[in-house]
Amino acid sequence: MVRPILRILACTLLAAAAAGAASPVRILIAYHSRTGNTAKMAAAVREGAASVGDVEIVFRKVAEVTAEDIVKADGIVLGTPVEWGNLSAEAKGFLDRVGAALGKAGATYGEGRTAAVFCTAGSPSNGQEMERLYAIAAFLAMRFVVVGGVNQECFGSLGPQAVTAGKPPGVTDGERAEARRFGERFARLTRQLRPAVAR
Numbered sequence: 632m633v634r635p636i637l638r639i640l641a642c643t644l645l646a647a648a649a650a651g652a653a654s655p656v657r658i659l660i661a662y663h664s665r666t667g668n669t670a671k672m673a674a675a676v677r678e679g680a681a682s683v684g685d686v687e688i689v690f691r692k693v694a695e696v697t698a699e700d701i702v703k704a705d706g707i708v709l710g711t712p713v714e715w716g717n718l719s720a721e722a723k724g725f726l727d728r729v730g731a732a733l734g735k736a737g738a739t740y741g742e743g744r745t746a747a748v749f750c751t752a753g754s755p756s757n758g759q760e761m762e763r764l765y766a767i768a769a770f771l772a773m774r775f776v777v778v779g780g781v782n783q784e785c786f787g788s789l790g791p792q793a794v795t796a797g798k799p800p801g802v803t804d805g806e807r808a809e810a811r812r813f814g815e816r817f818a819r820l821t822r823q824l825r826p827a828v829a830r
């Protein structure tokens with residue numbers, strides 16, 4: 632009688648230990664910024680993601696991201712300025728490195744991982760949509776699950792954005808708030824996805 636009880640107790644303790652030892656969800660926020668606008672949005676995304684429990688955030692300029700950062704990430708968020716209607720060359724180079732690092736690590740690329748993009752642009756209608764769609768298409772081609780944002784009118788969006796050449800120039804409080812809400816959403820959905828998939 633005592634033995635089965637001890638066995639059940641041991642199994643329960645082992646299961647609890649395994650659950651407790653599960654590593655936090657790792658989110659890589661990688662951004663490129665020449666004049667500081669996209670960096671401000673990146674900081675707001677980070678704040679939102681940090682509000683979710685059991686999440687570890689790796690926050691880097693794209694040039695500083697290592698292959699290990701990419702391979703270890705459960706979710707990747709890319710921030711970029713719009714340049715000539717598209718990603719900056721530096722942000723595009725980062726996407727190439729994501730593909731290379733994941734391809735080297737295994738055949739399943741971004742399977743079971745989340746990805747997203749946010750941007751800043753000088754004008755309201757000169758490339759933000761194309762630029763985000765380009766990044767989203769690349770992430771989909773790498774088998775990521777793409778997470779969008781929710782805009783101030785409560786519609787889903789391609790990801791947060793800021794228009795920076797207004798008066799006054801720069802990122803507004805409203806745009807920053809949207810980026811924070813997106814960061815929280817991204818972290819929460821990444822955390823929900825991880826146990827549901829085998830990589």
Ligand SMILES: Cc1cc2nc3c(=O)[nH]c(=O)nc-3n(C[C@H](O)[C@H](O)[C@H](O)COP(=O)(O)O)c2cc1C
Nearest residue numbers: 664665666667668669712714715716751752753754
């Ligand atoms: C080379 C270059 C090309 C740009 N092309 C565009 C463009 O096509 N559309 C747009 O709305 N803004 C464009 N901009 C403006 C930037 O997207 C905008 O100033 C952005 O907020 C800069 O972000 P950063 O401060 O993080 O560098 C361009 C800026 C540069 C330097």
